[in-house]
Amino acid sequence: MNKLVGFIGTGSMGQTLVEALIRSKALRPSQILLSNRTRSKAESLAESHPGIRIAENNAELVRKADWVFLCVKPRDYRDVLDEIGGRAGKEQMIISITSPVMIRDLEAALPSKIAKIIPSITHAVLDGTCLFIPGSRLTLRDREELLNLLSAIGTPLEIDERHCRVASDLASCGPAFLARFLEQLARAAGEVTGLPRDTALLLIIRMALGTARMLTEGGFTLESLQERVAVPGGITRKGLDLLERELDPVLIRLFRLTHAKFVEDVEKVRQSLQGAGSKG
16 A cells, blocks of 8 residues: 555554554555654654654644544544644545544544544454444545555454444453453462462463464354363353353443443533534
8 A cells, every 4th residue: 555644643552553554564664654742652653663754743744644543532532623624635534543433523523534443452463353434435445445454453344333332342442351351360260279370370371362263263163162161060061150140240231331431422522523623
């Protein structure tokens, strides 16, 4: 792809995207232009990947870049859109990575082609799922080019925007949720039996890796794997029965919590974006 790609925001996920795209060779450092409120963060990323350029501000970045990834927090969108609104072009693609910022609001604020993606920390190892939600102005070629870029760092999956929150819970928040479960599994093992933490973590991480390979390469489903390990009346079956009783209510509460927070965030962002993008 022969485009200049800009990234507004080089925080955790912005940096992950930049480094994954370079590592996968989907983009050369010379194709990347950065802008960040704290310039030193952008400079640090540029120093690690010679060839990356840094814009003086967001407006300059939008003037120069063909595609622009918005990697900023919801509360910062109003300021960013006010900076770039008068400079964004109709043929330019603006890609938001922030779930509660809705496409219709971005299309109201900007004349550009709009898309939303929800990346995952797993892109750091060129794996995982990158959620893709196209805006109404994207052409077939736009979609193909963006999906081709995303496929270099993971598996892109197009979803309906109304499923953005739950899909994000699984693909983007999921690695943290799973890491917490595995951490607590190790902690509980140590508390009950005295098993050293290092030993427990080694066992759990290798188990998780092997389980993932069985599901992706070994022909197992989640259901068939459980059935293969658990025999009637055995230890594993008793453990699974306990998890079904005790864990299901927790997970239902988890999704209700994330969705309630999402609805709240969407409304806050929508109110803040009223009239955005008209400056400049």
